[in-house]
């Protein structure tokens with residue numbers, strides 16, 4: 001029970017990596033707030049956890065809207081009294097070349113992946129301060145530090161999450177708030193499949209090619225990101241802040 005009696009907020013907890021994090025945190029003793037824009041999938045995650053004997057609640061959230069983030073934090077504190085862990089995970093997958101991307105595309109990807117993460121950090125920080133600290137896990141990507149064809153807006157936003165992580169770790173360390181990031185490689189999720197479809201690729205062939213890129217010759221599972229998120233969120237990582245853990249089956253070592 002590495003998160004015994006903790007309260008964790010996971011943005012985008014209705015799908016893929018976010019759902020796996022919600023389920024793993026619950027198994028480790030945390031109450032979980034599934035903070036999701038999609039009511040149906042968010043509720044599914046809550047039902048899975050509660051059926052399994054855990055304690056979860058759905059709070060509808062649009063990370064791009066600071067009022068929605070404020071309401072999510074207020075509602076969470078009313079129901080669960082405090083917040084100990086924030087996982088920033090919600091994403092807009094906006095791909096394309098710099099010539100393809102419209103101004104609206106740039107605004108959407110940065111509003112969700114960068115400003116959305118910052119909105120949540122800004123809003124939970126006063127709650128963390130009141131209780132003497134907290135842990136923030138930002139889900140970045142290997143896309144933060146490698147180039148991929150026709151991935152410009154998404155990769156630029158993930159690079160920005162790296163600097164958001166380092167700079168907020170610096171500013172919040174004196175409040176005993178740790179801020180770390182995970183850089184997943186290719187992970188089997190609904191979101192990743194949709195990206196391949198949007199790029200005009202056959203999803204089965206695309207997944208096979210992605211699997212070949214990893215030394216382990218397979219894609220990762222959402223649960224394999226959840227276990228690293230658990231480590232960073234917990235006291236096991238008590239001397240870690242401002243850092244990144246790459247979880248990609250060795251795909252980016254060379």
Ligand SMILES: NC(=O)c1ccc[n+]([C@@H]2O[C@H](COP(=O)([O-])OP(=O)(O)OC[C@H]3O[C@@H](n4cnc5c(N)ncnc54)[C@H](O)[C@@H]3O)[C@@H](O)[C@H]2O)c1
Nearest residue numbers: 012015016017037062063090091141184186187189191192
């Ligand atoms: N799947 C991969 O291969 C992969 C690789 C590297 C990094 N990542 C990162 O992992 C994270 C999760 O990715 P995934 O593949 O599980 O995605 P996913 O699309 O399966 O899930 C993302 C969730 O975020 C929610 N969401 C989207 N916009 C939101 C908003 N404005 N407010 C609140 N919730 C919102 C969606 O409804 C969805 O449930 C993302 O940050 C992504 O960049 C994924």
